[in-house]
Amino acid sequence: MLMRDRLETCGLVDIADRLEAGERLSFDDGVRLFEAPDLLAVGWLANRERERRHGGQTFFNHNIRIEATNVCVASCLFCSFARLKPGDPGAYTMSLEQAWDKLRQRKDQALTEIHVVNGLHPDLPFTYYVDLLRGFKRIRPDVHLKCFTAVEIAFFADLYEMSDEQVLRELMEAGLNSLPGGGAEVFAERVRRKISHDKCGTDRYLAIHRTAHGLGMRSNVTMLYGHIETAAERVDHMLRVRELQEDTGGFQAFIPLAFHPDNSQLRKLPAPTAADTLRVHAVARLMLDNVAHIKAFWIATGVDVAQTALWFGADDLDGTVQEERIYHMAGARTPESMTTHAIGRLIRAAGRQPIERDTLYNVVSMPA
Numbered sequence: 001m002l003m004r005d006r007l008e009t010c011g012l013v014d015i016a017d018r019l020e021a022g023e024r025l026s027f028d029d030g031v032r033l034f035e036a037p038d039l040l041a042v043g044w045l046a047n048r049e050r051e052r053r054h055g056g057q058t059f060f061n062h063n064i065r066i067e068a069t070n071v072c073v074a075s076c077l078f079c080s081f082a083r084l085k086p087g088d089p090g091a092y093t094m095s096l097e098q099a100w101d102k103l104r105q106r107k108d109q110a111l112t113e114i115h116v117v118n119g120l121h122p123d124l125p126f127t128y129y130v131d132l133l134r135g136f137k138r139i140r141p142d143v144h145l146k147c148f149t150a151v152e153i154a155f156f157a158d159l160y161e162m163s164d165e166q167v168l169r170e171l172m173e174a175g176l177n178s179l180p181g182g183g184a185e186v187f188a189e190r191v192r193r194k195i196s197h198d199k200c201g202t203d204r205y206l207a208i209h210r211t212a213h214g215l216g217m218r219s220n221v222t223m224l225y226g227h228i229e230t231a232a233e234r235v236d237h238m239l240r241v242r243e244l245q246e247d248t249g250g251f252q253a254f255i256p257l258a259f260h261p262d263n264s265q266l267r268k269l270p271a272p273t274a275a276d277t278l279r280v281h282a283v284a285r286l287m288l289d290n291v292a293h294i295k296a297f298w299i300a301t302g303v304d305v306a307q308t309a310l311w312f313g314a315d316d317l318d319g320t321v322q323e324e325r326i327y328h329m330a331g332a333r334t335p336e337s338m339t340t341h342a343i344g345r346l347i348r349a350a351g352r353q354p355i356e357r358d359t360l361y362n363v364v365s366m367p368a
């Protein structure tokens with residue numbers, strides 16, 4: 001069957017034609033894309049958009065993850081990483097030296113990024129975070145620091161009695177280069193109330209990204225999918241991202257994060273299927289016409305599905321990662337890291353062209 005016939009059969013011809021004409025999709029279009037039975041037709045549309053922007057180019061970077069503490073006062077139902085108090089079983093907080101050692105140990109690696117995400121620790125002083133960044137920059141001045149979600153920024157502001165902007169400014173002064181996209185979860189109030197009621201809300205999350213963009217920083221934005229959210233709530237989430245992006249242009253990548261149920265309070269829920277993962281990436285590519293990159297975070301999706309997502313709208317695979325804990329404590333069976341060689345090989349094997357980028361999408365190398 002020709003693709004046009006498939007689109008006709010599943011009722012997506014008008015959306016295909018509007019995309020062809022460069023028109024922006026509506027909320028209803030997004031819901032229809034989630035509900036259309038033909039996954040391949042949705043994927044084909046997303047791939048057309050992906051190739052229009054990036055051809056076969058597929059981006060990744062050479063990064064490490066440092067999670068300096070898992071002590072966290074928030075009680076998000078989906079989380080298996082957090083421990084409420086210092087001293088609780090499994091709780092840890094690295095000393096600054098221990099955190100810096102993670103970087104020192106990799107002095108021979110051609111890293112370009114450190115990605116830091118922490119729990120919301122009630123007792124550490126603000127100087128811990130400032131010194132953490134300063135120390136990283138002392139050890140490796142060339143490495144980009146993508147640290148602290150908007151949820152952490154809001155927590156710092158409340159705990160240390162500063163404005164969100166003041167926190168951002170002081171961290172930038174210490175070396176912060178951009179914000180990661182964690183903490184977005186699902187923006188719809190119904191879902192947020194149920195799964196993450198006691199941390200920074202949607203409006204403040206978005207306001208912090210707006211402020212960061214205004215201060216000249218770039219950021220990413222995520223969506224945690226595959227738990228209690230509806231198709232309409234997924235589309236609503238994407239549209240709130242699109243709206244802010246229209247004003248600031250500061251988001252670099254949208255990252256759908258596949259929910260992992262193990263060891264969390266939502267452990268009775270099934271994990272999202274591969275078909276759902278491919279569809280979420282595809283719909284994101286189609287709805288977010290003003291966001292350059294859709295990232296398939298291979299740690300969350302699994303390597304095989306991330307590779308397949310490169311034909312369903314995704315053009316980025318995150319990076320080498322190393323020592324990721326949030327997903328591995330929630331049951332992820334992906335490796336804890338991949339070499340740049342391994343990532344390059346799996347991109348090539350998917351028929352795409354690997355490009356090692358830095359955090360700001362400057363080309364670092366084009367693996368053979």
Ligand code: V47
Pocket residue numbers: 078079080081117179180181182183184185220221222223224255257258259260261262264297300318326327330
């Ligand atoms: O906000 C926590 C998610 C996020 C679970 O900006 C879970 O480049 C699934 O945001 N199952 C942190 N997800 C990670 C993150 C991220 C990842 C990769 C790249 C970037 C980037 C950001 O992890 C949290 C939360 O949404 N998370 N627990 C879980 N059980």
